[in-house]
Amino acid sequence: xxxxxxxxxxxxxxxxxPLHALLVTVGxxxxxxxxxxxxTALALWKEGVLVxxxxxxxxxxxxxxxxxxxxxxxxxxxxxxxLIILGIVVTAFTHQDWKLAVLGFKYDFLPLVAFFVLxxxxxxxxxxxxxxxxxxxxxxxxxxxxxxxxxxPREFFLWLGYGDAHSLYFPDQPLASFQLIAETGIRRIQxxxxxxxxxxLWLLIPLAIILTQLKNLKGRHTSSLRLFGLxxxxxxxxxxxxxxxxxxGAAVMTLVALHGALPRRIFWRSFAALMLVxxxxxxxxxxxxxxxxxxxxxxxxxxxxxxxxxHVIIAxxxxxxxGTAGPASxxxxxxxxxxxPQDDPAxxxxxxxxxxxxxxxxxxxxxxxCRCPFHPENWYLQIGVEFGVxxxxxxxxxxxxxxxxxGKEHTDISFIFLAFLAISIAAFFLHAWEDAxxxxxxxxxxxxxxxxxxxx
Numbered sequence: 448x449x450x451x452x453x454x455x456x457x458x459x460x461x462x463x464x465p466l467h468a469l470l471v472t473v474g475x476x477x478x479x480x481x482x483x484x485x486x487t488a489l490a491l492w493k494e495g496v497l498v499x500x501x502x503x504x505x506x507x508x509x510x511x512x513x514x515x516x517x518x519x520x521x522x523x524x525x526x527x528x529x530l531i532i533l534g535i536v537v538t539a540f541t542h543q544d545w546k547l548a549v550l551g552f553k554y555d556f557l558p559l560v561a562f563f564v565l566x567x568x569x570x571x572x573x574x575x576x577x578x579x580x581x582x583x584x585x586x587x588x589x590x591x592x593x594x595x596x597x598x599x600p601r602e603f604f605l606w607l608g609y610g611d612a613h614s615l616y617f618p619d620q621p622l623a624s625f626q627l628i629a630e631t632g633i634r635r636i637q638x639x640x641x642x643x644x645x646x647x648l649w650l651l652i653p654l655a656i657i658l659t660q661l662k663n664l665k666g667r668h669t670s671s672l673r674l675f676g677l678x679x680x681x682x683x684x685x686x687x688x689x690x691x692x693x694x695x696g697a698a699v700m701t702l703v704a705l706h707g708a709l710p711r712r713i714f715w716r717s718f719a720a721l722m723l724v725x726x727x728x729x730x731x732x733x734x735x736x737x738x739x740x741x742x743x744x745x746x747x748x749x750x751x752x753x754x755x756x757x758h759v760i761i762a763x764x765x766x767x768x769x770g771t772a773g774p775a776s777x778x779x780x781x782x783x784x785x786x787x788p789q790d791d792p793a794x795x796x797x798x799x800x801x802x803x804x805x806x807x808x809x810x811x812x813x814x815x816x817c818r819c820p821f822h823p824e825n826w827y828l829q830i831g832v833e834f835g836v837x838x839x840x841x842x843x844x845x846x847x848x849x850x851x852x853x854g855k856e857h858t859d860i861s862f863i864f865l866a867f868l869a870i871s872i873a874a875f876f877l878h879a880w881e882d883a884x885x886x887x888x889x890x891x892x893x894x895x896x897x898x899x900x901x902x903x
Contacts, residue, residue: 449503449506449507450507450568450569450570450571452503453500453503453504453507453568454570454571454574456496456499456500456503457500457574457578457891458577458578458581459496460493460496460497460500460887460891461578461581461582461585461887461888461891462581462584462585463493464493464883464884464887464888465585465589465638465639465640465649465884466585466589466639467492467493467639467640467883467884468622468639468640468641468645469607469639469640470489470639471485471486471489471490471492472485472607472608472609472621472622473607473608474486474489475489475608475621476607476608476621477608481605481608481621482610482620482621483621484617484618484619484620484621485621485622493883493887494553494557494883497557497561497887500561500565501560501561501564501565504564504565504567504568505564507568507569508564508567508568511569519899519900521899521900522848523562523845523848523849523852523897524563524899526841526844526845526848527559527560527562527563527845528563529841530556530559530834530838530841530842530845531556531559531560533766533834533835533837533838533841534551534552534555534556534768534769534833534834534838535548535769537765537766537767537768537769537833537834537835537838538551538768538769540765540768541766541767541768541771542767542768542771543768544768544770547768547769547770547771547775547779548768548769548770549770550769550770550775550778550779551768551769551770551771551773551775551833552769552770553775554773554774554775554880554881554886555769555773555775555830555833557887558880558886558887558889558890559845559890561887561890561891561894562890562891562893562894563894564894565891565894565895566893566894566895566897566898566899567898567899568894570895570898574895575892575895575896578892578895579656579660579862582652582653582656582888583653583656583657583677585653586650586652586653586654586677586681587677587680587681589638589639589640589646589649589650589684590638590650590680590681590683590684591680592638592639593636593637593638593639593646593684593687593688594636594683594684594687596625596634596636596637596638597634597636597687601613601624601625604624604625605624608621609621609622609623609624609625610622610623610624611624612624612798613625613626613627614626614627615782615784615798615801616642616777616782617782617800618777618778618779618780618782622641625637626642626643628689633689635687635688635689635690636684636687636688636689637688638684640882640884641882643688643689643690644688644690644692644693644877645881645882645884645885646684646688646690647685647688647689647690647692647693647694648690648692648693648696648870648873648877648879648882648885649882649884649885649888650681650684650685650688650693650697651685651693651696651697651700651866651869651870651873652862652866652885652888652889653681654678654681654682654685654697654700655700655704655862655863655865655866655869656862657674657675657677657678657681658678658700658701658704658862658865659704659860659861659862659865660674660862661674661675661678662704662708682697685697690877691876692873692875692876692877692879693873695872695873695876696868696869696870696872696873697869698721698725699868699869699872700865700866700868700869701721702718702721703860703865703868704860704865705717705718705721707860708860752822752823752824752825753823753824753825753828755821755823756772756821756823756825756828756829756831756832757828759821759832760828760831760832760835760836760839763832763835764835764836765835765836765837766831766832766833766834766835766838767832767833768833769833770833771821771832771833772821772822772823772829772832772833773821773822773823773826773829773833773878773881774878774881776820776821776822777820777822779820780818780819780820781800781802781817781818781819781820782800782801782802783801783802783803783804783817783819783820784801784802784803784804785804786803786804786805786806787805787806788805788806788808790805792805792810792811795811796811799811799812800812802817802819822878823878824876824877824878825874825875825876825877825878826874826875826877826878826879826880826881827839827842827843827874827875829878830842846871849867849893849897850864850867850868850871852897853867853893853896853897856896856897861896863889863892863893863896866889866892867889867893870885870889
Protein backbone atom coordinates (compact mmCIF):
# COMPACT_ATOMS: atom_id res chain seq x y z
CA UNK A 448 0.00 0.00 0.00
CA UNK A 449 2.84 2.39 0.87
CA UNK A 450 4.59 1.62 -2.41
CA UNK A 451 1.43 2.21 -4.44
CA UNK A 452 0.81 5.54 -2.69
CA UNK A 453 4.44 6.61 -3.14
CA UNK A 454 4.47 5.76 -6.84
CA UNK A 455 1.20 7.59 -7.50
CA UNK A 456 2.43 10.68 -5.67
CA UNK A 457 5.68 10.53 -7.61
CA UNK A 458 3.81 10.43 -10.92
CA UNK A 459 1.64 13.35 -9.83
CA UNK A 460 4.77 15.29 -8.83
CA UNK A 461 6.45 14.58 -12.18
CA UNK A 462 3.31 15.66 -14.05
CA UNK A 463 2.85 18.92 -12.11
CA UNK A 464 6.46 20.06 -11.82
CA PRO A 465 6.55 21.48 -15.38
CA LEU A 466 3.47 23.59 -14.48
CA HIS A 467 4.94 24.86 -11.20
CA ALA A 468 5.86 28.43 -12.19
CA LEU A 469 2.55 29.05 -13.95
CA LEU A 470 0.46 27.55 -11.14
CA VAL A 471 2.27 29.54 -8.45
CA THR A 472 2.03 32.77 -10.45
CA VAL A 473 -1.71 32.39 -11.02
CA GLY A 474 -2.28 31.19 -7.45
CA UNK A 475 -0.38 34.16 -6.00
CA UNK A 476 -2.50 36.61 -7.97
CA UNK A 477 -5.73 34.92 -6.88
CA UNK A 478 -4.70 34.95 -3.21
CA UNK A 479 -2.62 38.11 -2.81
CA UNK A 480 -3.59 40.15 -5.86
CA UNK A 481 -1.42 41.43 -8.71
CA UNK A 482 2.14 42.70 -8.23
CA UNK A 483 3.16 40.23 -5.51
CA UNK A 484 6.19 37.99 -5.55
CA UNK A 485 5.35 34.27 -5.59
CA UNK A 486 3.96 33.25 -2.21
CA THR A 487 6.43 31.05 -0.34
CA ALA A 488 3.67 28.76 0.92
CA LEU A 489 2.62 28.06 -2.66
CA ALA A 490 6.15 27.83 -4.04
CA LEU A 491 7.13 25.15 -1.51
CA TRP A 492 4.38 22.69 -2.48
CA LYS A 493 6.80 20.64 -4.56
CA GLU A 494 9.32 20.30 -1.73
CA GLY A 495 6.47 19.29 0.59
CA VAL A 496 5.30 16.55 -1.78
CA LEU A 497 8.87 15.35 -2.34
CA VAL A 498 9.60 15.18 1.38
CA UNK A 499 6.39 13.20 1.93
CA UNK A 500 7.43 10.78 -0.82
CA UNK A 501 10.84 10.40 0.83
CA UNK A 502 9.19 9.80 4.21
CA UNK A 503 7.10 6.99 2.73
CA UNK A 504 10.21 5.50 1.11
CA UNK A 505 12.15 5.65 4.39
CA UNK A 506 9.36 3.82 6.19
CA UNK A 507 9.48 1.11 3.51
CA UNK A 508 13.28 0.90 3.75
CA UNK A 509 13.11 0.66 7.54
CA UNK A 510 10.60 -2.18 7.32
CA UNK A 511 12.74 -4.01 4.76
CA UNK A 512 15.85 -3.61 6.92
CA UNK A 513 14.07 -5.38 9.77
CA UNK A 514 13.77 -8.39 7.49
CA UNK A 515 17.07 -8.21 5.61
CA UNK A 516 19.21 -6.53 8.32
CA UNK A 517 21.62 -5.15 5.72
CA UNK A 518 22.40 -1.65 4.52
CA UNK A 519 25.18 -1.09 2.03
CA UNK A 520 26.72 2.08 0.66
CA UNK A 521 28.20 2.15 -2.81
CA UNK A 522 30.41 4.75 -4.50
CA UNK A 523 27.48 6.98 -5.45
CA UNK A 524 26.18 7.00 -1.89
CA UNK A 525 29.61 7.81 -0.46
CA UNK A 526 30.12 10.68 -2.91
CA UNK A 527 26.73 12.18 -2.00
CA UNK A 528 27.36 11.86 1.74
CA UNK A 529 30.82 13.36 1.32
CA LEU A 530 29.38 16.33 -0.61
CA ILE A 531 26.71 17.01 2.02
CA ILE A 532 29.14 16.75 4.93
CA LEU A 533 31.62 18.95 3.11
CA GLY A 534 28.92 21.56 2.38
CA ILE A 535 27.89 21.74 6.04
CA VAL A 536 31.49 21.91 7.29
CA VAL A 537 32.49 24.62 4.81
CA THR A 538 29.40 26.67 5.70
CA ALA A 539 30.15 26.33 9.42
CA PHE A 540 33.63 27.75 8.87
CA THR A 541 32.58 30.52 6.46
CA HIS A 542 29.42 32.66 6.36
CA GLN A 543 27.35 30.67 8.95
CA ASP A 544 24.15 32.13 7.52
CA TRP A 545 21.99 29.05 7.98
CA LYS A 546 18.93 30.56 6.31
CA LEU A 547 21.01 31.02 3.18
CA ALA A 548 22.46 27.55 3.72
CA VAL A 549 18.97 25.99 3.78
CA LEU A 550 18.20 27.73 0.50
CA GLY A 551 21.45 26.46 -0.96
CA PHE A 552 20.73 22.96 0.37
CA LYS A 553 17.39 22.94 -1.46
CA TYR A 554 19.05 23.59 -4.80
CA ASP A 555 22.29 21.63 -4.35
CA PHE A 556 21.42 18.67 -2.18
CA LEU A 557 17.67 17.97 -1.96
CA PRO A 558 17.62 16.16 -5.35
CA LEU A 559 20.70 14.18 -4.28
CA VAL A 560 19.00 13.21 -1.01
CA ALA A 561 15.97 12.08 -3.02
CA PHE A 562 18.26 9.98 -5.21
CA PHE A 563 20.01 8.48 -2.16
CA VAL A 564 16.72 7.48 -0.50
CA LEU A 565 14.58 6.48 -3.48
CA UNK A 566 17.12 4.12 -5.02
CA UNK A 567 16.62 2.00 -1.91
CA UNK A 568 12.85 1.84 -2.35
CA UNK A 569 11.07 -0.85 -4.38
CA UNK A 570 9.51 0.28 -7.66
CA UNK A 571 6.95 -1.62 -9.72
CA UNK A 572 8.05 -3.01 -13.06
CA UNK A 573 5.87 -0.69 -15.11
CA UNK A 574 6.64 2.54 -13.23
CA UNK A 575 9.17 3.89 -15.73
CA UNK A 576 6.83 3.16 -18.66
CA UNK A 577 4.04 5.08 -16.94
CA UNK A 578 6.43 7.92 -16.11
CA UNK A 579 7.38 8.10 -19.80
CA UNK A 580 3.74 8.48 -20.81
CA UNK A 581 3.25 11.22 -18.21
CA UNK A 582 6.34 13.11 -19.40
CA UNK A 583 5.37 12.85 -23.08
CA UNK A 584 1.90 14.19 -22.29
CA UNK A 585 3.40 17.01 -20.23
CA UNK A 586 5.82 17.77 -23.05
CA UNK A 587 3.01 18.01 -25.60
CA UNK A 588 0.95 20.30 -23.34
CA UNK A 589 3.81 22.65 -22.40
CA UNK A 590 5.09 22.82 -25.98
CA UNK A 591 1.62 23.62 -27.33
CA UNK A 592 1.09 26.31 -24.71
CA UNK A 593 4.59 27.67 -25.24
CA UNK A 594 4.18 28.01 -29.00
CA UNK A 595 0.81 29.67 -28.45
CA UNK A 596 2.37 32.27 -26.14
CA UNK A 597 4.44 33.55 -29.06
CA UNK A 598 1.20 35.04 -30.40
CA UNK A 599 -0.38 36.23 -27.15
CA PRO A 600 -0.28 39.92 -26.18
CA ARG A 601 1.49 41.18 -23.10
CA GLU A 602 -1.85 41.90 -21.41
CA PHE A 603 -2.59 38.18 -21.30
CA PHE A 604 0.45 37.54 -19.10
CA LEU A 605 -0.42 40.46 -16.84
CA TRP A 606 -3.92 38.99 -16.47
CA LEU A 607 -2.39 35.69 -15.35
CA GLY A 608 -0.32 37.44 -12.69
CA TYR A 609 3.08 37.87 -14.34
CA GLY A 610 5.04 41.08 -13.84
CA ASP A 611 5.08 44.07 -16.15
CA ALA A 612 8.82 43.80 -16.77
CA HIS A 613 10.31 41.40 -19.27
CA SER A 614 13.63 39.53 -19.36
CA LEU A 615 14.48 40.43 -15.75
CA TYR A 616 14.18 38.56 -12.45
CA PHE A 617 13.26 40.52 -9.32
CA PRO A 618 13.16 38.48 -6.08
CA ASP A 619 10.40 40.69 -4.64
CA GLN A 620 8.23 40.86 -7.76
CA PRO A 621 6.22 38.44 -9.93
CA LEU A 622 7.94 36.49 -12.67
CA ALA A 623 8.66 38.43 -15.85
CA SER A 624 5.95 38.21 -18.49
CA PHE A 625 8.41 36.76 -20.97
CA GLN A 626 11.98 37.10 -22.11
CA LEU A 627 13.29 38.76 -25.23
CA ILE A 628 16.56 37.98 -26.95
CA ALA A 629 18.99 40.70 -25.96
CA GLU A 630 19.29 43.53 -28.50
CA THR A 631 16.25 42.26 -30.43
CA GLY A 632 12.48 42.18 -30.05
CA ILE A 633 12.26 38.41 -30.52
CA ARG A 634 10.34 36.61 -27.80
CA ARG A 635 11.74 33.42 -26.29
CA ILE A 636 9.35 30.63 -25.29
CA GLN A 637 9.29 29.95 -21.57
CA UNK A 638 5.91 28.21 -21.61
CA UNK A 639 4.80 27.28 -18.07
CA UNK A 640 8.35 27.57 -16.68
CA UNK A 641 10.15 30.42 -14.96
CA UNK A 642 12.35 31.05 -17.99
CA UNK A 643 13.19 29.82 -21.50
CA UNK A 644 16.41 28.08 -20.45
CA UNK A 645 14.54 26.02 -17.86
CA UNK A 646 11.89 25.11 -20.43
CA UNK A 647 14.44 24.19 -23.09
CA LEU A 648 16.43 22.01 -20.71
CA TRP A 649 13.34 20.21 -19.39
CA LEU A 650 12.28 19.40 -22.97
CA LEU A 651 15.42 17.28 -23.24
CA ILE A 652 13.74 14.67 -21.02
CA PRO A 653 10.69 13.91 -23.24
CA LEU A 654 12.92 14.24 -26.32
CA ALA A 655 15.23 11.59 -24.85
CA ILE A 656 12.22 9.31 -24.31
CA ILE A 657 11.20 9.67 -27.95
CA LEU A 658 14.73 8.95 -29.18
CA THR A 659 14.83 5.63 -27.32
CA GLN A 660 11.27 4.63 -28.23
CA LEU A 661 11.71 5.29 -31.94
CA LYS A 662 14.45 2.67 -32.04
CA ASN A 663 12.08 0.05 -30.61
CA LEU A 664 9.27 0.64 -33.12
CA LYS A 665 10.73 -1.11 -36.16
CA GLY A 666 7.96 -2.04 -38.59
CA ARG A 667 5.27 -0.10 -36.69
CA HIS A 668 4.97 2.80 -39.09
CA THR A 669 1.92 4.48 -37.56
CA SER A 670 3.44 4.61 -34.07
CA SER A 671 6.81 5.68 -35.50
CA LEU A 672 5.24 8.53 -37.45
CA ARG A 673 3.29 9.66 -34.40
CA LEU A 674 6.41 9.67 -32.24
CA PHE A 675 8.49 11.36 -34.92
CA GLY A 676 5.82 14.04 -35.28
CA LEU A 677 5.92 14.64 -31.53
CA UNK A 678 9.72 14.81 -31.68
CA UNK A 679 9.53 17.51 -34.38
CA UNK A 680 6.85 19.38 -32.40
CA UNK A 681 8.89 19.37 -29.18
CA UNK A 682 12.01 20.19 -31.19
CA UNK A 683 10.24 23.24 -32.61
CA UNK A 684 9.39 24.42 -29.11
CA UNK A 685 13.01 23.80 -28.11
CA UNK A 686 14.20 25.91 -31.04
CA UNK A 687 12.01 28.87 -30.06
CA UNK A 688 13.27 28.74 -26.48
CA UNK A 689 16.55 29.97 -28.02
CA UNK A 690 18.39 28.14 -25.26
CA UNK A 691 21.75 27.44 -26.87
CA UNK A 692 22.81 25.19 -23.99
CA UNK A 693 19.69 23.07 -24.47
CA UNK A 694 20.41 22.94 -28.21
CA UNK A 695 23.89 21.60 -27.49
CA GLY A 696 22.49 19.03 -25.05
CA ALA A 697 19.89 17.92 -27.60
CA ALA A 698 22.52 17.56 -30.33
CA VAL A 699 24.81 15.49 -28.09
CA MET A 700 22.12 13.06 -26.95
CA THR A 701 20.78 12.69 -30.50
CA LEU A 702 24.24 11.76 -31.77
CA VAL A 703 24.75 9.32 -28.90
CA ALA A 704 21.36 7.70 -29.58
CA LEU A 705 22.12 7.38 -33.28
CA HIS A 706 25.59 5.99 -32.56
CA GLY A 707 24.08 3.25 -30.39
CA ALA A 708 21.25 2.40 -32.77
CA LEU A 709 22.78 2.48 -36.24
CA PRO A 710 25.56 0.62 -38.05
CA ARG A 711 28.68 2.76 -38.30
CA ARG A 712 28.32 3.58 -42.02
CA ILE A 713 24.69 4.64 -41.61
CA PHE A 714 25.58 6.55 -38.45
CA TRP A 715 28.13 8.71 -40.26
CA ARG A 716 25.61 9.42 -42.99
CA SER A 717 23.07 10.37 -40.33
CA PHE A 718 25.74 12.49 -38.65
CA ALA A 719 26.29 14.37 -41.89
CA ALA A 720 22.54 14.84 -42.30
CA LEU A 721 22.23 16.09 -38.72
CA MET A 722 25.05 18.58 -39.31
CA LEU A 723 23.19 19.79 -42.39
CA VAL A 724 20.03 20.24 -40.32
CA UNK A 725 22.09 22.17 -37.78
CA UNK A 726 23.40 24.48 -40.49
CA UNK A 727 19.87 25.04 -41.80
CA UNK A 728 18.56 25.78 -38.29
CA UNK A 729 21.44 28.18 -37.65
CA UNK A 730 20.80 29.88 -40.99
CA UNK A 731 17.11 30.18 -40.12
CA UNK A 732 18.02 31.75 -36.80
CA UNK A 733 20.39 34.20 -38.44
CA UNK A 734 17.77 35.03 -41.07
CA UNK A 735 15.25 35.62 -38.30
CA UNK A 736 17.67 38.01 -36.67
CA UNK A 737 21.45 38.30 -37.04
CA UNK A 738 21.66 38.86 -33.29
CA UNK A 739 19.44 35.92 -32.34
CA UNK A 740 22.27 33.40 -32.13
CA UNK A 741 25.18 35.69 -31.33
CA UNK A 742 23.68 37.63 -28.41
CA UNK A 743 26.95 39.36 -27.59
CA UNK A 744 25.87 40.55 -24.15
CA UNK A 745 24.76 37.07 -23.11
CA UNK A 746 27.74 35.35 -24.71
CA UNK A 747 30.11 37.71 -22.93
CA UNK A 748 28.64 36.66 -19.59
CA UNK A 749 29.03 32.98 -20.45
CA UNK A 750 32.75 33.63 -20.95
CA UNK A 751 33.57 36.10 -18.18
CA UNK A 752 31.54 34.65 -15.32
CA UNK A 753 33.12 31.18 -15.40
CA UNK A 754 36.52 32.89 -15.37
CA UNK A 755 35.42 34.91 -12.33
CA UNK A 756 34.34 31.67 -10.67
CA UNK A 757 37.74 30.09 -11.37
CA HIS A 758 39.45 33.07 -9.76
CA VAL A 759 37.19 32.77 -6.72
CA ILE A 760 37.98 29.05 -6.40
CA ILE A 761 41.72 29.82 -6.61
CA ALA A 762 41.34 32.53 -3.97
CA UNK A 763 39.10 30.34 -1.75
CA UNK A 764 40.09 26.71 -2.44
CA UNK A 765 38.00 25.47 0.49
CA UNK A 766 34.83 27.21 -0.72
CA UNK A 767 32.56 30.03 0.41
CA UNK A 768 29.70 27.92 1.78
CA UNK A 769 26.19 26.84 0.84
CA GLY A 770 24.12 29.35 -1.11
CA THR A 771 26.93 31.77 -2.00
CA ALA A 772 26.64 31.15 -5.76
CA GLY A 773 24.00 30.20 -8.28
CA PRO A 774 20.21 30.25 -7.79
CA ALA A 775 20.35 30.60 -4.00
CA SER A 776 22.51 33.70 -4.38
CA UNK A 777 20.00 35.02 -6.90
CA UNK A 778 17.17 34.77 -4.38
CA UNK A 779 18.87 36.93 -1.73
CA UNK A 780 20.52 39.56 -3.93
CA UNK A 781 19.47 42.57 -5.94
CA UNK A 782 18.77 42.38 -9.66
CA UNK A 783 21.82 43.52 -11.59
CA UNK A 784 22.24 44.19 -15.30
CA UNK A 785 25.76 44.30 -16.73
CA UNK A 786 26.02 46.48 -19.84
CA UNK A 787 28.93 47.22 -22.09
CA PRO A 788 30.66 50.59 -21.53
CA GLN A 789 29.28 51.90 -24.84
CA ASP A 790 25.64 50.92 -24.10
CA ASP A 791 22.93 53.42 -23.21
CA PRO A 792 21.39 52.71 -19.75
CA ALA A 793 18.57 55.26 -20.15
CA UNK A 794 15.97 52.50 -20.58
CA UNK A 795 16.57 51.35 -16.98
CA UNK A 796 15.30 54.60 -15.43
CA UNK A 797 11.78 53.18 -15.51
CA UNK A 798 13.02 50.51 -13.04
CA UNK A 799 14.66 52.62 -10.28
CA UNK A 800 15.41 49.58 -8.08
CA UNK A 801 17.33 47.88 -10.87
CA UNK A 802 21.11 47.85 -10.45
CA UNK A 803 22.81 48.82 -13.69
CA UNK A 804 26.52 48.61 -14.47
CA UNK A 805 28.40 50.02 -17.44
CA UNK A 806 31.39 47.74 -17.52
CA UNK A 807 32.46 47.64 -13.86
CA UNK A 808 30.95 51.04 -12.97
CA UNK A 809 27.60 51.16 -11.17
CA UNK A 810 25.40 53.87 -12.70
CA UNK A 811 22.07 53.05 -11.00
CA UNK A 812 20.93 53.48 -8.25
CA UNK A 813 23.09 56.18 -6.73
CA UNK A 814 22.08 55.80 -3.06
CA UNK A 815 23.85 52.51 -2.25
CA UNK A 816 26.29 49.91 -3.51
CA CYS A 817 24.42 47.02 -5.07
CA ARG A 818 24.66 43.47 -3.81
CA CYS A 819 24.66 41.40 -6.99
CA PRO A 820 24.18 37.64 -7.23
CA PHE A 821 27.11 35.46 -8.23
CA HIS A 822 26.32 33.45 -11.36
CA PRO A 823 29.23 31.30 -12.56
CA GLU A 824 27.03 30.21 -15.51
CA ASN A 825 28.39 26.72 -14.91
CA TRP A 826 26.94 24.27 -12.38
CA TYR A 827 30.27 22.56 -11.72
CA LEU A 828 32.03 25.85 -11.03
CA GLN A 829 29.11 26.87 -8.82
CA ILE A 830 29.74 23.77 -6.71
CA GLY A 831 33.44 24.67 -6.70
CA VAL A 832 32.71 28.19 -5.46
CA GLU A 833 30.47 26.90 -2.69
CA PHE A 834 32.46 23.83 -1.59
CA GLY A 835 35.94 24.41 -2.94
CA VAL A 836 38.20 22.28 -5.08
CA UNK A 837 37.25 19.09 -3.23
CA UNK A 838 33.52 19.70 -3.78
CA UNK A 839 34.16 20.40 -7.45
CA UNK A 840 36.00 17.07 -7.83
CA UNK A 841 33.39 15.12 -5.84
CA UNK A 842 30.47 16.37 -7.92
CA UNK A 843 32.18 15.67 -11.24
CA UNK A 844 33.08 12.20 -9.97
CA UNK A 845 29.43 11.63 -9.00
CA UNK A 846 28.23 12.57 -12.50
CA UNK A 847 30.78 10.28 -14.15
CA UNK A 848 29.97 7.34 -11.87
CA UNK A 849 26.22 7.72 -12.46
CA UNK A 850 26.65 7.91 -16.24
CA UNK A 851 28.84 4.81 -16.19
CA UNK A 852 26.33 2.95 -14.03
CA UNK A 853 23.44 3.99 -16.28
CA GLY A 854 25.41 2.75 -19.26
CA LYS A 855 26.13 -0.62 -17.64
CA GLU A 856 22.66 -1.13 -16.14
CA HIS A 857 20.95 -1.43 -19.53
CA THR A 858 21.99 -3.33 -22.65
CA ASP A 859 20.43 -0.58 -24.78
CA ILE A 860 20.87 3.14 -24.25
CA SER A 861 18.14 4.31 -21.86
CA PHE A 862 16.34 7.63 -22.06
CA ILE A 863 17.54 8.39 -18.53
CA PHE A 864 21.15 8.04 -19.67
CA LEU A 865 20.53 10.35 -22.64
CA ALA A 866 18.71 12.97 -20.59
CA PHE A 867 21.25 12.84 -17.74
CA LEU A 868 24.09 13.17 -20.25
CA ALA A 869 22.40 16.11 -22.03
CA ILE A 870 21.72 18.02 -18.80
CA SER A 871 25.26 17.30 -17.58
CA ILE A 872 26.62 18.78 -20.83
CA ALA A 873 24.36 21.83 -20.55
CA ALA A 874 25.58 22.31 -16.97
CA PHE A 875 28.91 23.48 -18.43
CA PHE A 876 27.11 26.58 -19.75
CA LEU A 877 24.20 27.13 -17.32
CA HIS A 878 22.96 26.36 -13.81
CA ALA A 879 21.21 23.43 -15.45
CA TRP A 880 20.20 21.62 -12.25
CA GLU A 881 18.52 24.62 -10.59
CA ASP A 882 14.96 24.01 -11.80
CA ALA A 883 13.01 21.47 -9.73
CA UNK A 884 11.19 20.12 -12.79
CA UNK A 885 14.55 19.09 -14.22
CA UNK A 886 16.45 18.13 -11.08
CA UNK A 887 13.73 16.29 -9.15
CA UNK A 888 12.38 14.48 -12.19
CA UNK A 889 15.73 13.28 -13.47
CA UNK A 890 17.25 12.34 -10.10
CA UNK A 891 14.08 10.41 -9.15
CA UNK A 892 14.05 8.51 -12.45
CA UNK A 893 17.78 7.84 -12.12
CA UNK A 894 17.15 6.42 -8.64
CA UNK A 895 14.59 4.03 -10.14
CA UNK A 896 16.99 3.03 -12.89
CA UNK A 897 20.07 2.38 -10.70
CA UNK A 898 18.73 0.81 -7.48
CA UNK A 899 21.04 0.30 -4.54
CA UNK A 900 22.30 -3.23 -4.20
CA UNK A 901 21.78 -3.42 -0.46
CA UNK A 902 19.65 -6.55 -0.33
CA UNK A 903 20.69 -10.18 -0.70
